[in-house]
Amino acid sequence: MAIKVLVYDDNEALRTSIGALIESEDDLEMAAAMPNAETVETDLEQLRPDVVLMDIDMPVVDGVAAVKRIRQVSPQLPVIMLTIFDDTDNIFNAICAGASGYLLKQHVTEELPGAVRTVLAGGAPMTGSVAKKVLAMVPKAASPEQETSNLTDKETAILQLLVKGYSYKMMAAELGVTIDTVRFHIKKIYDKLHVHSAAGAVSRAIRDKLV
Template identity: 80%
Template sequence: MAIKVLVYDDNEALRTSIEALIMAEDDFLLLAVMPNAETVETDVKELQPDVVLMDIDMPVINGVMAVQRIRQFNQQLPVIMLTVFDDNDNIFKAICAGASGYLLKQNATSEIPGAIRTVMAGGAPMTGSVARKVLQMVPKAVNTEQEKSNLSEKETAILQLLVKGFSYKMIATELRISIDTVRFHIKKIYDKLHVHSATEAVSRAIRDKLV
């Protein structure tokens, strides 16, 4: 079954590029390409997308506000943010809002297909330079060594694979465990690191050298 994609971006040229890119993939179905997120709640409820590509900097309703609105009624829908390199404040706000991944606009057309497949498989796609920006903004942990020691050997192994961009299914295959077991361990990792998403967990792991 095709992955249903909903796109929000106020840049007409980029919208056209994304539209062509998604339509060229046999396993993607483009639902709509919107210039702003003013009707995001209605769009998501009516179109039922599998994944949303969301520009951060848009008029009327910006991407961060749009993610917040989505999360008020849907906690599971993957939302991949499209951002610019120096947009520190909004990237940080997007983490707190519940975004699922982050791509630089200049790399978006080459990274979007893989990012969509990664997030649909449970991963957290993030352009490397965006990840570095995120790490610079997140406050340093006080009890890094304690948190590192709190992670079990299996949890550490799973966190290492998350950092490498592995999906839940790929982790299960690599470690020869069930996907349910992977989910159980990842929940424990979230609890121990005081994070709420794979993106935050990866950021903490890299920033505080937990793996």
């Protein structure tokens, strides 16, 4: 069964381009393309997407607000931010709102199909320049009252790879372990950080300077 992708972007030409890109992939299917996220809760109920692509700068309801609304009704649904902005504030706000990944529009053609598959595999896909900024802003975003996470060295290593956008398969290859071992450690990380998703773990890692 094809992966259903729901797109929100106020640029009609870009919506058309993304739709053509998605439909060119055998395992992807366009659920719908919306100019804004005003009806996001209804859209999710009616269209049942597997992944959402969300522009940040939209009229009526902006992307960060839309992600927050999605998390109220669907905590686990992968949401990838798709935007021209790579400034620190937008990145941090999107991730803290519950975004699962962050891609720049200029890299859509080469990165989007893989990012959709990666996010469904448990990864947090990010354009390379965005991932660097995420890591660079960790000290600035650290809470002065951060809690100790009690992560082991292995769990910390996996969390760092999660922040970089690695999929479970990529983590396993990087660390020389099985995918089941990665899943075991990811579950432990979620339990210790009191989160339920890769996006939540990345948000805690950034906020509390865990990596």
